[in-house]
Amino acid sequence: MTAQAPAAVITPDTFDFYNVRSLLTEDERQIQDAVARFVDEKVIPVIGHAFDEHRFPKELIPEIASLGLLGCNIEGYDCAGLNHVSYGLICQELERGDSGVRSFVSVQGSLCMYPILTYGNEEQRQRWLPGMARGELIGCFGLTEPDGGSDPGTMKTHAVKKGGDWVINGAKMWITNGTIADVAIVWAMTDDGVRGFLVEKDMAGYTSRDILRKMSLRASITSELFFDNVRVPEANLLPNVRGLKGPLGCLTQARYGITWGGIGAAIACFREALEWAKVRVVFKRPLSHTQTIQRRLADMSRRITTAQLLSLQLGRMKDEGRMHHAQVLMAKWNNVRIALDIARDARDILGAAGISIETHSIRHMLNLESVITYEGTETIHELIVGSQLCGTQAF
Amino acid sequence: MKILSLVKYVPESTAAIKVKADGSAIDPAGVKFVMTPFCEFAVEAALQFKEKNAAANAEITAMTLGPAAAVDVLRTAFAMGADHGVHLSDPLFEGLDDLGVARVLAAAMKDQKFDVIFAGKHAIDYDRGQVGPALAELLGLPHVGAVTSIEWGADFKTATARRRIEGAEEVVEVQLPCLFSIDKGYVEPRYPSLPGLMKAKKKPVDAKNAAALGLSAAELSGDNWTTKMDGFTPPPPRPPGRKLEGEPEQMAKELVRILREEEKLI
Numbered sequence: 001m002t003a004q005a006p007a008a009v010i011t012p013d014t015f016d017f018y019n020v021r022s023l024l025t026e027d028e029r030q031i032q033d034a035v036a037r038f039v040d041e042k043v044i045p046v047i048g049h050a051f052d053e054h055r056f057p058k059e060l061i062p063e064i065a066s067l068g069l070l071g072c073n074i075e076g077y078d079c080a081g082l083n084h085v086s087y088g089l090i091c092q093e094l095e096r097g098d099s100g101v102r103s104f105v106s107v108q109g110s111l112c113m114y115p116i117l118t119y120g121n122e123e124q125r126q127r128w129l130p131g132m133a134r135g136e137l138i139g140c141f142g143l144t145e146p147d148g149g150s151d152p153g154t155m156k157t158h159a160v161k162k163g164g165d166w167v168i169n170g171a172k173m174w175i176t177n178g179t180i181a182d183v184a185i186v187w188a189m190t191d192d193g194v195r196g197f198l199v200e201k202d203m204a205g206y207t208s209r210d211i212l213r214k215m216s217l218r219a220s221i222t223s224e225l226f227f228d229n230v231r232v233p234e235a236n237l238l239p240n241v242r243g244l245k246g247p248l249g250c251l252t253q254a255r256y257g258i259t260w261g262g263i264g265a266a267i268a269c270f271r272e273a274l275e276w277a278k279v280r281v282v283f284k285r286p287l288s289h290t291q292t293i294q295r296r297l298a299d300m301s302r303r304i305t306t307a308q309l310l311s312l313q314l315g316r317m318k319d320e321g322r323m324h325h326a327q328v329l330m331a332k333w334n335n336v337r338i339a340l341d342i343a344r345d346a347r348d349i350l351g352a353a354g355i356s357i358e359t360h361s362i363r364h365m366l367n368l369e370s371v372i373t374y375e376g377t378e379t380i381h382e383l384i385v386g387s388q389l390c391g392t393q394a395f
Numbered sequence: 396m397k398i399l400s401l402v403k404y405v406p407e408s409t410a411a412i413k414v415k416a417d418g419s420a421i422d423p424a425g426v427k428f429v430m431t432p433f434c435e436f437a438v439e440a441a442l443q444f445k446e447k448n449a450a451a452n453a454e455i456t457a458m459t460l461g462p463a464a465a466v467d468v469l470r471t472a473f474a475m476g477a478d479h480g481v482h483l484s485d486p487l488f489e490g491l492d493d494l495g496v497a498r499v500l501a502a503a504m505k506d507q508k509f510d511v512i513f514a515g516k517h518a519i520d521y522d523r524g525q526v527g528p529a530l531a532e533l534l535g536l537p538h539v540g541a542v543t544s545i546e547w548g549a550d551f552k553t554a555t556a557r558r559r560i561e562g563a564e565e566v567v568e569v570q571l572p573c574l575f576s577i578d579k580g581y582v583e584p585r586y587p588s589l590p591g592l593m594k595a596k597k598k599p600v601d602a603k604n605a606a607a608l609g610l611s612a613a614e615l616s617g618d619n620w621t622t623k624m625d626g627f628t629p630p631p632p633r634p635p636g637r638k639l640e641g642e643p644e645q646m647a648k649e650l651v652r653i654l655r656e657e658e659k660l661i
Contacts, residue, residue, distance in 0.1 A: 027596075031589050038586055068589035080590045090589075 014274070015267050017301050020308040024085070031086045035093040038067060043097035044360075050219040052357045054212065056100060057219060058180070065135025069094075069105050071113035077129035079113070085315035088260035092311075095261030096268045099367035100220030102261045107176045108132060110253035112139025112185050118249065119196055119241040128183060128198070140181035142172035142199075142225050143247045149174070150380050150395075152187070152194075153244055157227060159188040159195060164234055166190075166197060168227040174374065178208045178223020185238075186227070187247045196238035196246050205230040216370040252325045255332045255375050256318060259311045262335035263304060265368060266342045269361040270300040273346035276353070287349065296345055303338035310334060326388040333381035340368040396451045396551060398441045399509040401458055401500070401527070402434040402472055404465035405520040418626040430468040433515025435475075435584035436577040440513045440545075442476045443582055451551055454478050458503065460488060460496055466600055473595035474587030485604040487615045492622040495615065497529035502608040504534060510551070512574040516541050527576040537569045541578040 013019065021029060042060060050057045064070065068080035073087040082090075087109075095102035116128050131137035145155055157170025168188050178184070184199045184206075199206055205228040210221060238246070274297055277288035287293045310331045317323040343365035347354040354362055372378050380395070387393040406412060407427045415422045430438075438457060445453035457472035459465050460483040469480035483499055491499065512531075517524030524540075531538035543564075544557040551571060558565050559578065587595070605615060617623065637653075639646040654660045 027593060030592055034587060034589060034592060063586060066588055067586050068591075072589060080588070080593075082589060082593075086589075 014301075015271065015304075016308070017305045018309065020305075020312055023312055024089075028083075028086050028089060031082065032089040032093060035067065035069070035090050036096070038063065039093050039097040043094070043101055047098045047101070047219055048357050048360070048363065051098070051100075051363050052218070054214070054218045056104070056180075056221045060101065061104075061135045061138075064105065065133065068133075069109075070135055071109045071117075071129065071133050073109070074113060074117055074129070074133075077117070077125060078133045079129065083315075084256065084318040085312065087257060088311055088315045091257040092260040092264040094264065096264035098219050098363065099261065099265060099371050100217045102257070102264070103176050103217065103220050106254045106257050106261075107141055108139055110257055111141035111250050112183070114253045115185050115196060115238060115241075115246065115250050116198070119238040119246055120198075121239050123235070124198065124238070137182045138177055138180050140175050140177040140184045140223070140225075141247075141250065142175055142184050142186040143251075144172060144174050146171055146173045146224070150377060152247060155187065155189055155194070157186070157188045159190050159197060159232070161190075162231075165231045166234070166237060168197060168199065168230045168232055170227050172225040174211070175208075175223045175225055177221055178225055179210050180221055181208075184225060185250075186225070193243045194246060196241060197232050198236040198238065199227070199230060199232055200236070203230050203232065216366045218366075248325075251375050252328050255328050256314065256323075258371060258375060259307075259314060259328065259331035259335045262332070262339035262368075262371065263307045263311060265364045265371075266300070266304050266307065266335075266339040269339075269343045269346035269364050270297070270304060272360050273297065273300070273349040276350050280351070293349065296349065300342045300345065303342060307331075307335040307338050324388075326385050329376065329381040329384050332376065333378055333385070336368060336372045337378060340365065340372055343368055396453045396510040397508065398444060398453050398455045399458060399504075399512045400434070400437040400441045400455065400472065400477065401512065401514040401530075402438060402468045403431045403515070403518040403520070404428050404459060404461040404468045405431045405518050408432070408519055412629075414627045414629045418628060421627060428464065428467065430471050431515050431518040431520070432584075433517060433519070433577065433579070434468070435515075436579065436582055437513035437515050438472050438475050438477060439582040439584040440575070440577050441511075442585070444511070444547075445476075448547065448551070456481060456509070458483070458500065460484070460499055462489075469600055470592070470595040471587055473598045474591035475585055476591070480598065480600045482600050482602045483604075483608070484602060487605045487610070487612055490617070490624065491615065492620045492624075493523055493525035494529050494621050495619070497526050497533055499605075499608065499610065499615075500526070500530050501533040502610055503603060505609075508572070510572045511554075512536070512572070514574065514576040516576045516578045524576070527574060531574040534574075537573040538576070539567045539569055539573065540576045542575045543578050543580045545575065545581070
């Protein structure tokens with residue numbers, strides 16, 4: 001190794017300090033820019049108000065679909081066929097807007113279209129995937145129950161074969177998109193272990209209602225699903241998977257996207273805190289001229305940079321087919337944790353202004369309380385990484 | 396029917412523009428270039444015409460004049476749904492004034508006739524809005540400017556366009572072929588789809604230089620320019636503000652005095 005005189009003055013980008021973008025392909029950069037523009041023009045202007053009104057901005061669905069964001073990493077079936085890094089960048093940009101909008105896309109693509117593609121038969125794929133890619137059919141994913149989420153093996157929802165049909169009884173809770181879904185991917189216990197079913201919105205005995213008065217993900221629909229002797233034909237059983245590896249395989253896909261989403265939320269908060277610190281004068285100088293604030297902003301940048309590198313390497317491994325689910329969990333654990341910490345710190349730097357819905361950090365902060373809980377809590381992620389290292393499951 | 400959308404490659408509206416040290420041009424380094432938003436209207440207008448009038452069997456060409464990198468705006472047009480792209484590029488085109496650009500565009504249309512040409516009302520770089528009308532003039536076509544709606548006549552032989560004028564709306568009937576420059580409000584441009592962006596890279600672009608258009612260096616030389624860009628200077632820095640200090644009553648009195656006696660605003 002030799003030291004060389006620098007060819008030109010290098011100035012790191014404030015929001016991409018290690019120039020991680022240079023590791024992306026031209027296609028990937030173009031995809032990120034296209035989605036960033038959509039988020040800047042269509043999501044950010046309306047999202048604070050939607051959050052305030054506790055309303056999912058459904059009017060965004062047609063444009064999200066026509067951009068090609070739904071099931072974008074699926075090949076065929078009118079899906080965009082992008083690689084996993086591109087899917088990650090899409091999640092990052094959407095969550096820079098709001099975790100609720102990113103959740104909508106995650107659930108539709110990773111939790112609903114993915115199992116239909118992977119565990120379904122050709123007839124099921126043809127019936128559902130093209131309409132879901134066009135945003136004309138919405139899906140939801142029912143795994144968590146009122147009595148627990150981290151321990152899905154003890155689920156109470158069950159399905160019994162009667163005649164040619166399955167009869168499902170039980171309830172699911174904390175289900176994104178529940179009341180607007182045309183199809184629910186429902187995981188139920190059977191004599192043969194956990195199986196997945198496509199429960200359609202008009203099936204008798206299937207009802208849903210929204211969980212209202214949330215303090216988090218207010219611009220997203222969160223629902224309860226109820227199954228009272230719902231008869232589901234054999235044709236709606238996902239034939240190609242048995243056991244918990246079915247739903248857990250879907251969660252790996254969604255968690256992968258969330259690792260990128262965390263970066264987006266973190267960048268939104270960091271940007272807001274930095275811009276504020278430069279203009280807010282306290283004790284006759286801008287906040288950004290003080291050591292305390294500079295250290296806090298530098299720490300945000302450090303954490304965002306590590307998260308960016310983590311997700312990109314994860315995405316490259318996923319694209320090469322050599323990604324382990326514990327690696328996804330480490331990245332979700334790290335990236336959502338840094339995002340939540342940055343959001344809280346940004347809110348604090350904003351002072352009193354930081355409690356207003358006019359600022360973004362508090363909205364991201366509240367949303368991230370859900371993101372750090374759903375699709376595997378931070379604790380579960382730590383324990384799975386721990387079990388991978390120690391060879392013993394401690395839960 | 397053959398439809399043309401003119402598209403221009405310009406610095407993004409939020410870009411921080413720096414002038415080159417010699418004042419000859421703006422410094423493109425680090426500046427993101429995009430399709431002028433008004434040209435997005437021109438592309439969208441063409442796409443909607445095609446989608447809503449299947450009987451017209453429309454084929455859409457996007458055309459740009461600009462440096463090598465300007466091919467990006469044709470890619471954007473492809474990703475939105477344009478069928479063909481023409482890139483007019485030559486070092487001889489650098490610095491051409493609006494009439495010069497219109498002459499090159501007209502030369503490109505010598506062998507290729509279009510039934511409808513859509514342009515943006517103006518580009519967001521120099522804001523002059525002259526290329527559209529100048530091109531119509533050179534081609535001998537009717538031009539309707541700053542159009543906010545169009546109704547197509549039977550068999551697409553005529554069209555009725557509306558444009559906003561001071562305190563009223565003007566309704567103009569034209570014979571096709573014609574050129575419309577489109578204002579904000581007629582159409583809402585779509586976002587290019589991600590699969591569209593990927594496919595756009597593989598679509599062939601018809602690149603033409605001055606020789607291919609039969610234009611000589613002499614014809615394009617500065618001697619034939621009707622206007623010439625003399626130089627660029629950055630806007631002067633904003634003068635520093637003035638801060639009044641003291642008790643509110645004193646400051647209010649002082650403020651009124653300044654506004655009345657120094658600034659003569661009240």
